[in-house]
Structures are given as C-alpha cells and as structure tokens.
Amino acid sequence: MQPLQQQNAGYDRAITVFSPDGRLFQVEYAREAVKRGTTSLGLKSKEGVVLIVDKRTVSRLVEAKSIEKIFQIDNHIGAATSGLVADARALIERARIESQINRITYNEPILVGGLAKKICDMKQMYTQNGGVRPFGSALIIGGVNGEEVKLFETDPSGALIEYKATAIGSGVQAAMDVFEERYEDDISLEDAINLGLDALYEATEGRTTAQSVEIAVIEVDTQSYRKLSDDEVSEYVEALLERNAEEEEEESEEEAEEAVEEEADETAEDEASEETSEDVVDENVTEESVGEKDSEE
Missing domain, CATH: 1.20.5 (Single alpha-helices involved in coiled-coils or other helix-helix interfaces)
Known part of the structure; x- marks a missing residue:
C-alpha cells in the first residue's frame, strides 16, 4: 500500500479535486495566506462596531497612508482585511457594487448579513470552478442594521460566521485569547476600542505604534462609517x-x-x-x- 503522502500527491494541483481524506488543498493554502497576513480585529458593542488593523510596514521608506486594510463598503458598513492585498481589493470592489445594486433596486441600504453572504457566495464559486483559484484573503465585515449591530467573518472557502469579537491574520490566537477572557456583551464603544488595542498589542508582541494602527467605527446613533483621525x-x-x-x-x-x-x-x-x-x-x-x-x- 502506498504511503499517505504519495496518495495525496497531485491533489493540491487542481482546485476542483478532493483528496482521499476529503480536503481541498488549494483552499487550505489560501487560509495559510491569511494566517501570514497582518492582524485585523472586529468587535461589537452596544453602541456600534469597531474595526482595528495592524498595517505595519516592512520598510521605513513606505508611506504608511498608502497601505489600506480597512475599507468603507457603504454608509453603514465597513470591512477589515488580512491576507493577499490584491485579492482583498477585488472583494471590496465586489462588495461595494453589490451594496449599490441593492440600494438602486430596492431603494434601501443592504443588510450587513446579506452583503456578507453575497461575498461568501462569490468566494465559494472560486473553490469549485476550473481555471480559477480561491481568494487568499479573509474579511471582517461589520455594520449596523438600524438598531442591530452585526459582525461577520468570511473565510477563503466561502464559510460565514457571525461573531461578537473576532480576529484574522498572524496574531489571531493571541487576540482571541484576550477576547475570550475580557469581552463582555454590554461593552461600550470606547471600551471596545481599548480592548481591541489590548488584543492587537498582544498579537503584535508589543510592537504597536500610532503609525501602524488604523481604527474605524460604525455607530448606531449616526448609522455611518467613520475612520478615526x-x-x-x-x-x-x-x-x-x-x-x-x-x-x-x-x-x-x-x-x-x-x-x-x-x-x-x-x-x-x-x-x-x-x-x-x-x-x-x-x-x-x-x-x-x-x-x-x-x-x-
């Protein structure tokens, strides 16, 4: 009988072929691309959603403002990304288009969960069609539907999970440990920002600076996305x-x-x-x- 490694050989070359143990290796490789990215966080509070990203540069010659990891999708929705930047940009553009289509067609803003599902449907299609590859990027999509605060995480496979607080990227485990220990359901927006920064500090092993952090909030009162100065x-x-x-x-x-x-x-x-x-x-x-x-x- 052939060793397992030889049995699995070649199954990572085609996106549409399962391995004998039921795995899609290209999807797993896409998840690895996300794990190698910088850390991004999202938290729900009773007053809105907080998105925080680490946009640490690899060289002092890079203009920090040119690095985008947090994006506005609509007036009431924002997204934080980790993984391949180009893939994330393509997903963000698709999300903006879907949001505008809904607004023009139904004359109302799209629901946060509805938008997240549309993006995940697109991601899933790229796991079963030939000639394409999965998106090597994960998104944290947060926003408000009236008085409801919503936060979703999308996976390269197209999986969708709603969270109270979540993280993606290289520091996910350290950040989630902080959330598991200290997150509370009735947390205020101010405390959510501080908790998110504490989690990012642990995830980056203390290498957090004002130049490497980007923060955005979507508040229930204003129903609008705002990036902090x-x-x-x-x-x-x-x-x-x-x-x-x-x-x-x-x-x-x-x-x-x-x-x-x-x-x-x-x-x-x-x-x-x-x-x-x-x-x-x-x-x-x-x-x-x-x-x-x-x-x-």
Missing part, C-alpha cells in the same frame, strides 16, 4: 502604551518582591540547617564525653 488614534495608542508600561512595572515589582521572599526563605533554610548541624555536633561531643567518663570509671 491620526490624532484620535495617537491618543488611544498612547493610553494603551501607558497601561502596559504600568502593568509591566507592577509585574517587575511583584517579581522583585518574590525574589526577595525566596532569598529570605533560602537564608532561613540555610540558618536552620546550620543550627541543626551545630546541634548534631554538640550531641556527638556530649556522647563522646559521656563515653570517655564511662571508660575511666
């Missing part, structure tokens, strides 16, 4: 860095106190062992003295 982002990031500096200082103090306590415990143990040794020596001396007296008698 550079000054607003700087204020949030400065507060983030101050919080983490204080936490690191507290941790350092606790570690120093623990080190002092451990040293004190070790010193006490050493003194106790020395006293025990002295007692043993005294007992031995006493026994020898008694033995000598007995022998003299």
Whole structure:
C-alpha cells in the first residue's frame, strides 16, 4: 500500500479535486495566506462596531497612508482585511457594487448579513470552478442594521460566521485569547476600542505604534462609517502604551518582591540547617564525653 503522502500527491494541483481524506488543498493554502497576513480585529458593542488593523510596514521608506486594510463598503458598513492585498481589493470592489445594486433596486441600504453572504457566495464559486483559484484573503465585515449591530467573518472557502469579537491574520490566537477572557456583551464603544488595542498589542508582541494602527467605527446613533483621525488614534495608542508600561512595572515589582521572599526563605533554610548541624555536633561531643567518663570509671 502506498504511503499517505504519495496518495495525496497531485491533489493540491487542481482546485476542483478532493483528496482521499476529503480536503481541498488549494483552499487550505489560501487560509495559510491569511494566517501570514497582518492582524485585523472586529468587535461589537452596544453602541456600534469597531474595526482595528495592524498595517505595519516592512520598510521605513513606505508611506504608511498608502497601505489600506480597512475599507468603507457603504454608509453603514465597513470591512477589515488580512491576507493577499490584491485579492482583498477585488472583494471590496465586489462588495461595494453589490451594496449599490441593492440600494438602486430596492431603494434601501443592504443588510450587513446579506452583503456578507453575497461575498461568501462569490468566494465559494472560486473553490469549485476550473481555471480559477480561491481568494487568499479573509474579511471582517461589520455594520449596523438600524438598531442591530452585526459582525461577520468570511473565510477563503466561502464559510460565514457571525461573531461578537473576532480576529484574522498572524496574531489571531493571541487576540482571541484576550477576547475570550475580557469581552463582555454590554461593552461600550470606547471600551471596545481599548480592548481591541489590548488584543492587537498582544498579537503584535508589543510592537504597536500610532503609525501602524488604523481604527474605524460604525455607530448606531449616526448609522455611518467613520475612520478615526491620526490624532484620535495617537491618543488611544498612547493610553494603551501607558497601561502596559504600568502593568509591566507592577509585574517587575511583584517579581522583585518574590525574589526577595525566596532569598529570605533560602537564608532561613540555610540558618536552620546550620543550627541543626551545630546541634548534631554538640550531641556527638556530649556522647563522646559521656563515653570517655564511662571508660575511666
């Protein structure tokens, strides 16, 4: 019988062919492209949706403003991307077209979930047609339907899941750990921004700066998409860095106190062992003295 690797050989060359264990390797490779991208986050709050992205540049010569990871789809919908930038741009353009078609046809804004499903339908078609490949990009689509706040994540396979808070990209695990621990259903928009930045800080291992962060919000009150200005982002990031500096200082103090306590415990143990040794020596001396007296008698 042939080894499993030989059995699977060639199944990753055609998008429309399943492997013997039911996998589409090209779709999995597209997911890997997303995992290699920078981290993007989305959170729901009772006041709206928050989208945050890390647009860290690979060179100081790159103009940070030229890197787009957050896009406006319609007045009430925005999207954050991770993965292949060109693929994401194509999906964003398609989403904008679908939104305008709905507005012209029905004279009303498209539902956030309806738009997300249309994008996922398009993604799914690119997993079963010959001569094409899956989109190597994932989207977090957020928006408001009247008083309802919606947040969806789309997968390269065309899968669609609604979330309260989610992340995509290279730092997804660290960010989701923060969300799992600290997210609350009644979180305010302000707290959601701070929580998202805390998650991004963990995802980037502390390499978060005002120049590398982009934030957008879609509020229930205004029913409109708004990207935060550079000054607003700087204020949030400065507060983030101050919080983490204080936490690191507290941790350092606790570690120093623990080190002092451990040293004190070790010193006490050493003194106790020395006293025990002295007692043993005294007992031995006493026994020898008694033995000598007995022998003299």
